[in-house]
Amino acid sequence: MTSLRILTQGGSLAPNDLRQLAGWAQDYGLTTLEISNRQELLLSPPSKTIREDLARRVQALGLQTDETEPMAQNIVSSLPATDVFAGTPWLTAGVYLDILTQFRTIRPKLKINLVDRAQTLVSPFTGNINVVASPEAGYWYVLLRPSGSVRRYAWPILLESESIGAFVQVVERHYFQNAVDTGVRATADTFYRAVMADFQGNTRRVTQEMTLPDSTIPVYEGFHRGPSGNYWLGLFRKSFTFPLAFIEALCDLCRETRVGQLYLTPYKTLLIKEIRDADRPAWDRLLGRFGIRTNVPAWQLNWQLPNNDTQAIALKNQILHQLDDTDVRTDGLSFAINVPFSEAAAQVVIQQNGSPESFDIYQRAGHSTTNDQYVLVARSQPLTQLTESIRQLSLAYYERLTAPLLPDLSVDDKPVEQPARQIHECPFCLSRYDAQYGEPHRGIVPGTAFEQLSTSYTCNVCDSDKATFIEKWLT
Numbered sequence: 001m002t003s004l005r006i007l008t009q010g011g012s013l014a015p016n017d018l019r020q021l022a023g024w025a026q027d028y029g030l031t032t033l034e035i036s037n038r039q040e041l042l043l044s045p046p047s048k049t050i051r052e053d054l055a056r057r058v059q060a061l062g063l064q065t066d067e068t069e070p071m072a073q074n075i076v077s078s079l080p081a082t083d084v085f086a087g088t089p090w091l092t093a094g095v096y097l098d099i100l101t102q103f104r105t106i107r108p109k110l111k112i113n114l115v116d117r118a119q120t121l122v123s124p125f126t127g128n129i130n131v132v133a134s135p136e137a138g139y140w141y142v143l144l145r146p147s148g149s150v151r152r153y154a155w156p157i158l159l160e161s162e163s164i165g166a167f168v169q170v171v172e173r174h175y176f177q178n179a180v181d182t183g184v185r186a187t188a189d190t191f192y193r194a195v196m197a198d199f200q201g202n203t204r205r206v207t208q209e210m211t212l213p214d215s216t217i218p219v220y221e222g223f224h225r226g227p228s229g230n231y232w233l234g235l236f237r238k239s240f241t242f243p244l245a246f247i248e249a250l251c252d253l254c255r256e257t258r259v260g261q262l263y264l265t266p267y268k269t270l271l272i273k274e275i276r277d278a279d280r281p282a283w284d285r286l287l288g289r290f291g292i293r294t295n296v297p298a299w300q301l302n303w304q305l306p307n308n309d310t311q312a313i314a315l316k317n318q319i320l321h322q323l324d325d326t327d328v329r330t331d332g333l334s335f336a337i338n339v340p341f342s343e344a345a346a347q348v349v350i351q352q353n354g355s356p357e358s359f360d361i362y363q364r365a366g367h368s369t370t371n372d373q374y375v376l377v378a379r380s381q382p383l384t385q386l387t388e389s390i391r392q393l394s395l396a397y398y399e400r401l402t403a404p405l406l407p408d409l410s411v412d413d414k415p416v417e418q419p420a421r422q423i424h425e426c427p428f429c430l431s432r433y434d435a436q437y438g439e440p441h442r443g444i445v446p447g448t449a450f451e452q453l454s455t456s457y458t459c460n461v462c463d464s465d466k467a468t469f470i471e472k473w474l475t
Contacts, residue, residue, distance in 0.1 A: 019251035102165025123345030149465025163201025
C-alpha cells in the first residue's frame with residue numbers, strides 16, 4: 001500500500017489540523033508520519049479501506065489528498081523561509097498567502113514551485129512550472145521544465161503575482177493537450193506562443209537576467225533567534241519520520257504558546273516560528289520528553305532522499321558512519337540518493353546502477369545545487385568502494401581539482417575481463433538497464449530482457465523514453 005499524500009499548499013499547516021490528523025492516524029494503528037520533499041504529509045495506512053476512510057476525514061478538514069485527486073500535486077513554496085532566512089524585500093508571507101489563495105479551487109496536476117531566488121531553502125527548479133521572485137516588486141520569472149526532463153526553459157516574461165493562478169491553468173490546459181518536449185512533440189517556442197495567445201493576465205518583458213545566490217546549505221535545524229527577537233525551531237529526524245504521539249504533544253504546545261502555524265520544508269523537517277523567550281523551557285522539555293535531538297551535525301543534514309525509501313536511508317546511514325569513522329569532511333557539499341536528476345537539489349547524486357550493490361556518482365560541474373549540469377565522475381562503484389569514492393570527491397571539492405575522481409588503475413590492478421553481455425544505456429544521463437539485475441525496486445525482476453519491458457518503460461533516473469535507449473556491450 002502506497003503512502004497517503006496530504007497536500008499542504010505551500011508548506012504551511014495549522015497545528016489544530018495536524019493534531020486532528022495525528023489522532024485519526026493513531027486510531028488506525030499508525031505510529032509515525034513523514035514529511036515529503038515536496039512539503040506534503042505522508043501517512044502509510046495498512047489497508048485500502050483504512051486509506052479511503054482516512055482520506056475522507058482529511059478532506060473534511062479542507063485538505064486535499066491523492067486518494068481523492070490521484071494526479072494532484074502539492075504547491076511547493078519558500079513561505080517557510082520568510083522571517084527565517086534573508087529574502088527578496090517585497091516578498092512577504094502575506095504575498096505568498098495571497099497567491100496560494102488563488103489555488104483554492106484549482107487542482108494543479110503539474111508540480112508548481114513558488115520560490116524566492118534570494119534564499120536556498122527551496123530549490124527553484126524542481127517543479128514543472130517554476131515561478132521565481134524577481135527584483136521587480138510583484139513580478140516573477142517563469143521557467144518551465146517538462147515532466148521527467150532536466151531541461152528547463154526560461155520564458156521572456158515576468159508574471160504578476162495576481163495572475164499566477166490563471167497562468168497555471170492555461171499552462172496545464174495546453175501542456176496536457178500537447179506536452180512540451182523535443183523531437184516529435186511541440187517545441188518550447190511553439191508551446192510558449194500557444195500559452196501566451198490564450199493567457200489574459202498581466203506580464204512584463206524580462207529586462208534583467210535572473211541570478212541566483214551561491215550554493216549554500218541553509219541552517220534549518222535547532223533553535224535560532226529570528227529577526228523579531230523570538231526563536232524559530234527546525235526539527236530533523238534521521239529516519240525522516242516523526243512519532244505521532246510527539247506530533248500531538250507538539251500541536252498542544254503550539255496552542256498553549258500561541259504558535260499559529262507550522263511549516264514543512266523540502267528537507268523533510270518541521271519548522272516552528274515565533275517561540276517566545278518565556279516559552280523556550282516548555283519547548284526544551286517537550287523535545288527532551290520524546291528524545292528529539294537538536295544541534296544535529298551538518299553532515300547529517302545535507303542529504304536528499306526519495307520518500308518512503310528505507311533502503312536509501314540505510315545506505316545514507318552506512319555512508320555517514322564510515323565517513324565519520326575516517327573523519328571525512330563534507331561541509332558545504334550536499335548529496336542525493338536515487339533522486340531523479342530532474343528533481344535533484346544537491347551537488348552530488350548517487351544512483352543505483354542495475355545491481356543493488358553497484359552505484360554511479362554524478363556531480364554538478366560547478367559545485368552548484370541549482371545551475372550546472374551533472375557529470376558522471378565514477379561509474380559502477382561497488383558498495384565497499386562508495387565511501388572511498390565520496391572521500392576522494394570531497395577532497396577534490398575542497399581543493400577545486402579538475403582531475404578525475406578516481407585514479408587510473410594500474411595494469412596489475414585491472415579487473416579480469418568477463419564475457420561480453422548486452423546492456424541498454426540512456427543517452428541523456430548514461431544510466432543503464434542491465435537485464436542481469438533488472439530493477440527489483442520498480443518491480444522488474446532480474447533476468448527480464450530489455451525487449452520484454454513495456455513500451456511505457458522510462459529511464460530510472462531521468463525518465464527518458466525506452467525508445468531512446470542505446471544498445472551497448474560490456475565485458
